[in-house]
Amino acid sequence: MSDPVGEISVVVASPVGPLELVAVAGALRTIRFDAPADRVVAEVPDDLAAPLARTARQLAEYFAGTRRVFDLPLAPVGTxxxxxxxxxxxxxxxxxxxxxxxxxxxxxxxxxxxxxxxxxxxxxxxxxxxxxxxxxxxxxxxxxxxxxxxxxxxxxxxxxxxxxxxxxxxx
The missing domain is CATH 1.10.10.10 (Winged helix-like DNA-binding domain superfamily/Winged helix DNA-binding domain)
Structure with missing residues (x-):
């Protein structure tokens, strides 16, 4: 899914509930809790967006106990x-x-x-x-x-x- 500002997003399952991953310009911008469960995808295809697929993989590894450090391009917005x-x-x-x-x-x-x-x-x-x-x-x-x-x-x-x-x- 995309929106007018160039953001793309996907919802993935996790042990803490559905997470919406949002990327813009090749970097992870936001992770939102309480995403709609009906939007959860079983797998994030690499062609959807490299940062989203990479984030989904690394989160799955974290929740499985095999990842302790994230290695992702980040673009959080804040002061x-x-x-x-x-x-x-x-x-x-x-x-x-x-x-x-x-x-x-x-x-x-x-x-x-x-x-x-x-x-x-x-x-x-x-x-x-x-x-x-x-x-x-x-x-x-x-x-x-x-x-x-x-x-x-x-x-x-x-x-x-x-x-x-x-x-x-x-x-």
């Missing part, structure tokens, strides 16, 4: 500040977490900038690929996620990161 936050997100390793405060510190921002980092994290147009699910509260609890905390917990479990729900289930 300079948001893009700086997303650049830091891209460096958070698989199977680990960080906090909003740690990201603020890495950007050289004052301690009170955690909320601004959280807002930029929440505006991330490329969830999973830019792993905003790996950002937790300063006390280690799961906090805000545009896709919902259930999805965040699922993604962290896929990466073998214990969530607070997993911790309380032990008692």
């Amino acid at each position: 300079d500040f948001r893009r700086r936050v997303w650049d830091v997100l891209a460096t958070v390793p698989w199977g680990t977490t960080t906090t909003y405060g740690e990201i603020a510190s890495r950007l050289g921002l004052p301690p009170g900038a955690s909320r601004a980092v959280g807002a930029a994290n929440g505006a991330n147009p490329l969830p999973v690929v830019l792993p905003c699910h790996r950002v937790v509260g300063s006390d280690g609890t799961l906090t805000g996620y545009a896709g919902g905390l259930g999805r965040k917990a699922t993604l962290l479990r896929l990466e073998h990161v214990a969530t607070e729900a997993d911790q309380t289930a032990l008692f």
Whole structure:
């Protein structure tokens, strides 16, 4: 499917629900949760669009547990500040977490900038690929996620990161 601004999209199945992948000019622009299930394709043909087919393959590998780092051309749209936050997100390793405060510190921002980092994290147009699910509260609890905390917990479990729900289930 394409639209007037040259975007092309496809919907793929995933363990966190149907994902709409959107590309423009040969690069991945957006991943949207809650895409219409009736639009899911079984396979993304290479001729549809190389970035979409490549993204679909890499996401399938990630969800299968065989991919830990994405290697895709990206074209997210956002302010300079948001893009700086997303650049830091891209460096958070698989199977680990960080906090909003740690990201603020890495950007050289004052301690009170955690909320601004959280807002930029929440505006991330490329969830999973830019792993905003790996950002937790300063006390280690799961906090805000545009896709919902259930999805965040699922993604962290896929990466073998214990969530607070997993911790309380032990008692």
